[in-house]
Amino acid sequence: MDSPIPFQDLNLLPDPSSTAVMTAATSPKTATGINSSFNKFVDTGKLLTPKLEPKLEPFDDLFETRESQQPQSVQQPFLSTPSSNFFSNTDFSQTPFSDQNHTPLSQSSSISSDKDNVYSEFYRISQLFRSAFGKGLQSYGDADVEVVDPDAQAIVPVPEENQISTVVVSKRRYDKRSSELVRVTDLGVEDQRYFRDVVRRTRMIFDSLRVLSTAEEEKSPGLMRRLRGDLRASSLMRERGLWLNRDKRIVGSIPGVHIGDLFFFRMELCVVGLHGQAQAGIDYVPASQSSNGEPIATSIIVSGGYEDDEDAGDMIIYTGHGGQDKFSKQCMHQKLEGGNLALERSMHYGIEVRVIRGMKYAGSVASKIYVYDGLYRILDCWFDVGKSGFGVYKYKLLRIDGQAEMGSSILKFAENLRTKPLSLRPSGYLSLDISMKKEAVPVLLFNDIDNDQEPLYYEYLVRTVFPPFAFHQSGSGTGCSCVTSCVHDCFCAMKNGGEFGYDQNGFLVRGKPIIFECGPFCQCPPQCRNRVSQKGLKHRLEVFRSRETGWGVRSLDLIHAGAFICEYAGVVLTREQAQVFSMNGDTLIYPNRFSDRWAEWGDLSQIYSNYVRPSYPSVPPLDFAMDVSRMRNVACYISHSTSPNVLVQFVLYDHNNLMFPHLMLFAMENIPPLRELSIDYGVADDWSGKLAICN
Ligand SMILES: [Zn+2]
Numbered sequence: 001m002d003s004p005i006p007f008q009d010l011n012l013l014p015d016p017s018s019t020a021v022m023t024a025a026t027s028p029k030t031a032t033g034i035n036s037s038f039n040k041f042v043d044t045g046k047l048l049t050p051k052l053e054p055k056l057e058p059f060d061d062l063f064e065t066r067e068s069q070q071p072q073s074v075q076q077p078f079l080s081t082p083s084s085n086f087f088s089n090t091d092f093s094q095t096p097f098s099d100q101n102h103t104p105l106s107q108s109s110s111i112s113s114d115k116d117n118v119y120s121e122f123y124r125i126s127q128l129f130r131s132a133f134g135k136g137l138q139s140y141g142d143a144d145v146e147v148v149d150p151d152a153q154a155i156v157p158v159p160e161e162n163q164i165s166t167v168v169v170s171k172r173r174y175d176k177r178s179s180e181l182v183r184v185t186d187l188g189v190e191d192q193r194y195f196r197d198v199v200r201r202t203r204m205i206f207d208s209l210r211v212l213s214t215a216e217e218e219k220s221p222g223l224m225r226r227l228r229g230d231l232r233a234s235s236l237m238r239e240r241g242l243w244l245n246r247d248k249r250i251v252g253s254i255p256g257v258h259i260g261d262l263f264f265f266r267m268e269l270c271v272v273g274l275h276g277q278a279q280a281g282i283d284y285v286p287a288s289q290s291s292n293g294e295p296i297a298t299s300i301i302v303s304g305g306y307e308d309d310e311d312a313g314d315m316i317i318y319t320g321h322g323g324q325d326k327f328s329k330q331c332m333h334q335k336l337e338g339g340n341l342a343l344e345r346s347m348h349y350g351i352e353v354r355v356i357r358g359m360k361y362a363g364s365v366a367s368k369i370y371v372y373d374g375l376y377r378i379l380d381c382w383f384d385v386g387k388s389g390f391g392v393y394k395y396k397l398l399r400i401d402g403q404a405e406m407g408s409s410i411l412k413f414a415e416n417l418r419t420k421p422l423s424l425r426p427s428g429y430l431s432l433d434i435s436m437k438k439e440a441v442p443v444l445l446f447n448d449i450d451n452d453q454e455p456l457y458y459e460y461l462v463r464t465v466f467p468p469f470a471f472h473q474s475g476s477g478t479g480c481s482c483v484t485s486c487v488h489d490c491f492c493a494m495k496n497g498g499e500f501g502y503d504q505n506g507f508l509v510r511g512k513p514i515i516f517e518c519g520p521f522c523q524c525p526p527q528c529r530n531r532v533s534q535k536g537l538k539h540r541l542e543v544f545r546s547r548e549t550g551w552g553v554r555s556l557d558l559i560h561a562g563a564f565i566c567e568y569a570g571v572v573l574t575r576e577q578a579q580v581f582s583m584n585g586d587t588l589i590y591p592n593r594f595s596d597r598w599a600e601w602g603d604l605s606q607i608y609s610n611y612v613r614p615s616y617p618s619v620p621p622l623d624f625a626m627d628v629s630r631m632r633n634v635a636c637y638i639s640h641s642t643s644p645n646v647l648v649q650f651v652l653y654d655h656n657n658l659m660f661p662h663l664m665l666f667a668m669e670n671i672p673p674l675r676e677l678s679i680d681y682g683v684a685d686d687w688s689g690k691l692a693i694c695n
C-alpha cells in the first residue's frame with residue numbers, strides 16, 4: 001500500500017520566484033550628484049518632519065494608534081516573567097542573521113564552542129549581499145551624516161514604541177538602521193532555506209509575543225483600553241535586536257520573504273525589513289544617508305483609497321506623497337522631494353522597488369492585511385494635475401516579469417473560489433466535500449493533472465477512534481463546574497498549569513506537551529474559550545494533486561498563525577495490534593515520531609534568556625499507532641517539510657488518559673489561501689525519502 005505521506009520535502013522544491021528576481025536588478029553606472037533638499041536641514045540641525053506630509057495609508061490604524069498612545073493610567077508590567085539579565089545580551093544587535101537556532105541562549109556554554117562556526121557562517125552570509133551601487137559611489141561626502149539621528153531623517157520618525165513599551169526600564173538607543181544599499185544575489189537552495197527559516201522564526205516570535213500580550217492583558221481586568229499587541233511585540237523585539245535587515249538596506253527581494261506572504265500589521269513589515277516605515281507609504285534611503293547624496297526608494301505600500309492612484313495589478317499609477325489632509329484628500333501641490341524624489345531617482349537608476357499591497361480582509365485579527373506582491377520597475381514619472389486640482393507626482397510602475405503569481409490576485413481568486421468553485425474551475429473537482437457533511441465545512445477534492453482519485457476510496461473519519469479503555473478514568477469529577485465560561489482559576493485552567501492554552505480568539509498561546517480542553521464532564525457551555533480543537537474544521541480545506549508532492553492540502557481561507565486547522569485522525573491501535581497490522585502492510589502513523597514543533601510556537605528564549613520550554617502538563621512517551629489504511633481524514637494528505645507551517649499539539653478533551661491524546665494541528669505562521677500546508681513528520685530516510693513515521 002502506498003504511504004499516505006508524500007515523499008518529497010517541500011523545501012527542496014525550487015522557489016520559482018527567486019532566481020529570476022535576483023538577477024533582474026542592475027546597478028547604476030553613473031550618478032549625478034544633485035544637492036538634496038535634506039542637506040540644508042541637516043546643516044542647521046533641524047528636523048525634517050514638518051516639511052513633508054507622508055503618504056499615509058488611508059483608513060489605517062494611525063488615528064487609532066494615536067489614541068491608544070495616551071499614557072496608560074495603569075502601568076502594566078509586560079509579561080509576568082521578566083528576566084534579571086534582560087539587557088545583558090547585546091550579541092543579537094550585531095548580527096541580525098545570527099541563527100539562534102544554532103546557539104540557543106539557554107545553553108550559554110555551547111556559545112563559545114560554536115563561535116567559530118557562527119563567524120564563518122556570518123561571513124558566508126555576508127558574501128551574499130552585494131552593494132547595490134558601484135564602488136565609486138561609496139564615499140560619504142557629507143560629514144554631517146553621523147551627528148544626525150537617523151530617525152529624524154525619515155519622513156516619519158518611527159513612532160510609538162517608546163511610549164507603548166512598559167518593559168523598557170531604561171531607554172536604550174536602538175541600532176541605527178543602515179543606509180548601505182545592497183542587493184541579494186545568487187541564493188542557492190540552502191541559503192533560501194536558511195533565510196526562510198530566519199524569517200519564519202522571527203515572525204513566530206512576533207506572533208507569540210502579540211498573542212501572549214493579549215493573553216496577559218486579559219489577566220488584568222481593570223484595564224479599560226486594549227493595548228496593541230503588535231506594537232508591544234515589535235518594540236520588545238527591537239529592544240532585543242531581533243529586527244531583521246537593520247544592518248543592510250536591501251534593494252529588491254528580502255531573503256526569506258516570499259511573494260504572497262501575508263502580514264497583519266505594519267510593524268511586522270518593519271520587523272522583517274520588508275518596509276521600514278511604520279506609517280509612510282514610501283520607504284527610502286534619505287539623501288543625507290545615501291552614499292551618492294541622492295535618496296533612493298526601496299519599497300512602497302499600495303493601499304487603494306487614494307484618489308489619484310490607479311492599481312491594475314501588474315501596472316500601477318502611484319501618486320507621490322505630500323499635500324494631503326488627514327482624510328487623504330489632496331489640498332496642496334506636491335514637491336519633488338523626500339520619497340517623491342527617491343522614487344524618481346530609483347527610476348533614473350533602474351532600481352526596482354518592492355510593492356506591498358494593503359487590503360481589507362474580513363475576519364482577520366486586524367482591519368487590513370498586507371501582502372507582498374513582488375518587484376516593480378518604475379517606468380515613468382510626471383507632474384500632473386490631480387483630481388482635486390492640485391499638482392501631484394505620478395509614477396508608472398510595471399511588475400517585473402518572471403516572478404511568482406501576485407499574492408493579492410491569489411487572495412482574490414481564493415475568495416471567488418469559496419463562493420463559486422465550479423464556475424472558476426469547471427473541471428478538476430472530484431468532490432465538493434469528501435467528508436460527506438461530517439465536517440462543519442466542506443473538504444474539497446481537486447485534481448486537474450491526472451486520473452488519480454485515491455482520496456475517494458477512503459471512508460472519511462472526522463475524529464480519532466480510541467480504544468474503550470482509554471475512557472475508563474473519565475467521570476464527572478474530572479471536569480470544571482463553571483456555569484457561564486471558564487475563568488483563569490477554574491479547575492480546567494489548573495489542569496493546564498494555571499493558564500489556558502488559547503487566547504480569547506481561540507489562538508494557541510504557546511505550544512505545550514499537552515493541552516486539556518473542557519469536555520463532556522465540564523459544566524461550561526460550548527462557547528467556552530477552552531473548547532477549540534474539539535469543534536473541528538473552520539477553514540475550507542482542499543485536497544489537491546500536484547506533480548511535485550502528490551496529494552497535498554491547502555486552504556481556501558486565510559489561516560492565522562496559532563489557529564486550529566484540523567485533527568490528525570486515525571484508528572488507534574495498541575502496540576500489539578500495531579504489530580499485526582504492520583505485518584499486513586497497513587499504513588500506520590506513529591504519533592511519537594512527529595517532531596516537537598509545538599515547542600517552537602511561543603518559544604521566547606530570544607526575548608528572555610531564562611525562558612524554559614513548557615514541560616507541564618507532562619505526557620509519558622506515547623506508545624500507540626494509528627491506522628489510516630481504511631479510514632482517514634484530510635490531515636493524512638498534508639505533505640512533509642523540515643520547515644513546516646503546521647505543528648502537532650497533543651490535546652485531551654473527551655477523556656483524561658494521557659497515553660492517548662488527540663493529535664491537533666495548528667498553524668505556525670499566517671498561511672495564505674492556496675498555499676500548501678506542511679507538517680514535520682520527523683526524520684525522513686535520506687535515500688528513499690520514505691518517512692519513518694509510517695511503515
Ligand atoms: Zn470550559
Ligand SMILES: [Zn+2]
Nearest residue numbers: 480492518522
Ligand atoms: Zn472545563
